[in-house]
Amino acid sequence: MEYSIYKIIRNTNDRNILVINQYFDVENSPEIQEDKFDIVYLNISNMSNNEVGLLLEKTSPIFSTKCWMKPRFVQTSNTAQLGLLKILTDGVATTPFDELVTQRSEDIFSQMDRLQIKQIANVSTFVAFFIRLCKYSISRGDYTYTSTIIPGLTEGHSALYAAMLFNNEVGSRKEFLEFNQKLLELGYAEPQDFVERVHICPQCKSSHLIYAECCPKCESSNINEEPMLHHFRCANISPESTYIYDDKLRCPKCRQYLHHIGVDYDRPTDVHTCNECGHTFIHTKMKVRCANCGSAHRPSSLQPMDVMRYKYTPEGIHAIISNDALIKIGKDLWFGYSNFEAYLQQLRLFSHTSTINETLYTIRLNIRILDHINETERIHFMRRMHEVFYDYNFSFKNSYFFLSSKIATEESGELQQVILRNIENKLNALQNECPFAHVDEMASIVRAADENIEKYIRRMCEPIYQPDTSL
Amino acid sequence: MLDFFFHIIDNIVGGFTRNLSWHVLLNTYWFLFFVEFPRYYLLEIIVTCWYKLRYRHRRKEKEIARMKLYIENPLITILAPGKNEGKNIYKLVQSLREQTYKNYEIIIVDDGSDDATPLICRDLEEAGYIDLFIRAHSRGGKASAANLGSFYAKGKYIVHLDADSSLDRDALEKILIPFYMDSQIKAVGGVVKVRNAHDSICTAMQALEYLKTIQVGRMVTSELGLYHIISGAFGAFDVEVLKQVGYWDIGPGLDGDITQKIRKAGYKVYFAEEAICMTNVPVKWNVLFKQRRRWSKSLVRFRLRKHKDIFMPNKNFSFSNMLSNLENIVYDFGFNYVWFAYIISLIFMHTDRLIEIFAIGYIIRMFFGYIGFAIIQWVSERPREERWLAGYVPLSTFYTGYFLRFARLIAHTQELFNFSSYKDPWNPRKTSEVAQSEGI
Structure with a gap:
């Protein structure tokens, strides 16, 4: 393939494929018009991670006007980026003429033609944005959605739909949950099956929780665990370090060497010591910190949450694709706006x-x-x-x-x-x-x-x- | 039937009338008059009088020491090792929270319990009632449990308690005061009294015995400088000295052993006669018999064997140490065999009038018993509450005179010839085997 920033090529089905070899702002480039291409193919093998990130954002089938709902494929040999690339991408193909590209694109086009998916002018509110996500999902023939773990991208269980998002920081989990609640209330979606039960932060509902053993007194994780050695002969019992002598075990009390576990000594317990406050304890305390909001909790105060898989109902699909979904959520802010x-x-x-x-x-x-x-x-x-x-x-x-x-x-x-x-x-x-x-x-x-x-x-x-x- | 009783009564009355001369009485009951009376009654009366005479002076001394204690206000470690003691821990902790002396930490060591003890103790630790709860997953014996707790003790003094004991409100303060009376005092024993005295005749008898042998007996030995056993149920130790003597060694009888070690290291031990601890004692005779056999074995194992060097004229020789050991060995070990021979000889010499002999012996003992009880009442800090035990004095002849002596006799003989303390399940087998092979 001739090396240029981008190229438009035609495949066997007479579809124009925009092949991008180097990062450039597709959205703001006047020379490429929306009707000039049907499929986007990103050859990212020579791009840095940051360039890939920006390019994925600029060619997003959700945000971009020119690439709206268009099939998008990537070429990569870098499997580390796959977690990232899976989001809002229809597949990984070695060349734009790959059978996968052709086949999958045709499936998407036929699905979109069949459902007559309409475009919303621009994404300006959360609801509009969510509906776009739903549309995207439906256009890809995926009628179910759930929250999941995306390696390398989402922290903990993603918010519902976040699996489809490139930038999962958009919107808060509350809005996602509220939107889902509305879908269920209006009968646009229904629970399909149970996935798993997770624990979430009671404050921000995130499931990205960091568990750490800590000192029960000062809650520091800087703790040290050491086995205790019991010397049968003289009943001395102290940490193993007190027995170490010339690479051997020697009782600090009676100066006898220890030879055989169970015969002249044993290890009855392990003791933790806090390196911060010096406190000694047998049982560590478990502390939980939410990686999303930073709040600390006791494990017992975490909320259990059932992760469900939902599916769109026929009414829901109809409402979403025809822009008839009457959804309003409490905090329907203008998207991108903040005070x-x-x-x-x-x-x-x-x-x-x-x-x-x-x-x-x-x-x-x-x-x-x-x-x-x-x-x-x-x-x-x-x-x-x-x-x-x-x-x-x-x-x-x-x-x-x-x-x-x-x-x-x-x-x-x-x-x-x-x-x-x-x-x-x-x-x-x-x-x-x-x-x-x-x-x-x-x-x-x-x-x-x-x-x-x-x-x-x-x-x-x-x-x-x-x-x-x-x- | 009635004739039989009248005949016995006639015999007793006849015995008195026939044998009432001092000469005959002393000749028959020489063991009572020349062995027991001088040591357990006469000496105690004299020392108690001396103690009472110096009471005011002592009180002043204690007041000053108390002031010093509160000025320094050292951190104290309360150490309670035990196995399956979960149910008693809360009671213990509750009595500790009532203490007048407040600067203490509580360390509970669970020596491989197989009941709910770890759960209870963890809860108490989480609630802040216990400062440190350490659990050994396999049982290592009481000494190792105490040593494990001591390793993490942060206090200047360690107060060792049995998990099933509880303290008077001021007991902690009272047991610490002697450390400030004399800088050479490095270990202090407290008074152990019976909490469940009302449970059975067995416990009432033990309550009486504890008063006589601990409250009065140890006060006397302490006054004479011969105090040789700080009870495991309630004793305080200077941490530095404990470290110096290597903490506790394998038991049974580790409380007497550690006292001996501290004495041998050249420090004084003291009995705090006002520091009161209450503990539960066995309710059934068979359990008590087993317990006493175990206690008695330690005399042979430690005083006769392990610490026999106390009699040797070496550089660490101390006359008081030798005397304290000797007193213990002679009275509790030697005279026990003498007593046995004496009883046998009585039986053989007076086979025809045994009932009469024992009846008179009983009356003399009972008389001594009331003298002993009078001393108890004089020394005790709560005589009124203990007065009811006077009703049990007539039974003490059977209890201390026969039952305990018999238990001791068996234990000493077993230990002497059979080293049976090494087979006692009180210690785990793994440690006993090593101790026996090493001869310690």
Whole structure:
């Protein structure tokens, strides 16, 4: 195969396959249009893990507009990445002409044609996002769902559906559970069978719990276990270390050598000693820490939870594919939106978790909304904003809107222009729809390498803290 | 039938009238008058008088020592090793929580229990009633259990308790005071009294015996500097000294052994006559008989064999140590055989008037018994509560005079010729075998 960043090839069934050899932003590249390809094939053998991560996100059949529901395959010899690649991917194939690619794609296309799966405009709320997941699952002929353990990706039992997710940090478990509850209430899904019973954190419902033996006094895990030796002759009993003498066992009390277990000595018990507080004990205490929320619990306070496998009912399938599902969950937040404080916190968190290949960039928009418009219109505008910029971390403060995302470092300059143009186009379209809103300023703030995150946030929020009486 | 009784009464009265002269009485009952009376009554009366005379002075001394104790307020380790004692532990812990002296840690060692003891103790440990619960999965014997607990003791003193005992509110304080009276005192024994005295005649007799031999008897030996056994049920030891003497050795009779070892190391041992511990004693005679045989065997095994060097004029020789050992050996071992010969001789010499002889002997003993009881009442800190035991004094002739002596006689003979303490199931076989092969 000729080496290029990407290539579109045609297979025996006249399907166009987009073969990507190197990371690039498919979503924001104007030269590739949605109708130019039917199948996505990722040749990731020469990519780093970070590039693979970004590419999988950009070609996601859930999030991406261009790749929406399209079959996606990967080529890899790296089995360590398989756990990651299994998510929202239809298979692993050595070449794009592999029979698996052809066969599986045709199955998916026929399934989608048969069910007439409709696209939702954009993912803007959790429910919309969940429904997309359900649609994806149905389009792949999978009518059941459960929570499971995904090696290398999910921590503990994933939330329901998370098996289908690339980024399982999206949404909280509560929302997943609530959504599932709604599906069951509406008769869109029903329990199929029992999988297993697990224990979950009573606080955040996560099953990723870390069990550790610890000192019953100070709860430190820095404990040491040592066998006790009983010398029959003189009734001395002390830890084995007190007997070690010149690589032999010698009684510290009567100085006799120990020769034969059961005849002149035995090991009646093991004793633990805490290296932190010096406490000695026979029975360790078990402590449980939740890897998700960090809270500590006693094993007895954990909640047992039955993991079930659910299946969609015919009504459920019909409702989901035709966008008729009337589901509303308590905390149906706009997807990607968070209040300003939480948003800043997310940026800080991201700065800790991001790798050298990616950096943070933020688009700051100063949008002036005319005074005379009513509350309904204002909310409509906000909702549209969220819908349009669904794939950004999104927040606003005063009249400023912030859209943050991550970007591959080496492409930041070139890509920025593309992204800015893209955003401009979207904003123009939005302004036509909502003429009462006017974009006064648009700035792009990229985090420089080694820039302190606080400094970056200050730079980003500069105009907010200046006295402004325009609103 | 009636004639028979009248005949006996006539005999007794006749015996008195015929034999009432001092000469005849002393000649017949020489064992009572020349062996038992001087040691167990006369000496005790004299020492008790001395003790009472010095009582005020002693009290002042104790007050000062008590002050020193509370100023230093050292951490004390309470060590209770035992097997299958789970049901008693809570009672023990409860009595410890009532103590006036509060700075202590509790270590319970379970010597391979096969009942619910580990569960009970774990619960108590989790609830914070016990500081450390250590369980040996296989039984290693009482000495090893005590040593296991001692290894983890953080206190300056170890108070060794039997798991089935409980303490007076101030017992801990009282047993610690002597350490501050004299810096050479490194081990202190407490008074052990019977908690289940009302259970049967057997326990009542033991209650009386404990008062006589422990409360009075040990006070006397302690005053004379001959105190030689700190009861395993309640004793306090300086940890450093325990370490020096290598803690406990294989029993049975490890309490007497460790006291002897501390004495031999040149330290003083003391009896705290006001530190009261209550314990349960066997309710049935056969159990008691077995227990006493075990206790008695240790005299031969330890005092006659293991610590025979106490009589040797070596550099560690101490006259008081020798005397304390000698007193024990002579009275409890030697005179026991003499007593047996004496009884046999009485039977053979006075075969025709045996009933008369034993009846008069009984009356003399009973008289001595009441003298002994009077001393008990004088010494005891709770005479009123113990007064009811006076009714059992007439039975003490049979109990201490015959039953206990007989048990001792059998035990000593068995141990002397058969080394039977090494076969006692009180110790696990694995340790007994090694002890026997090593001759310890």
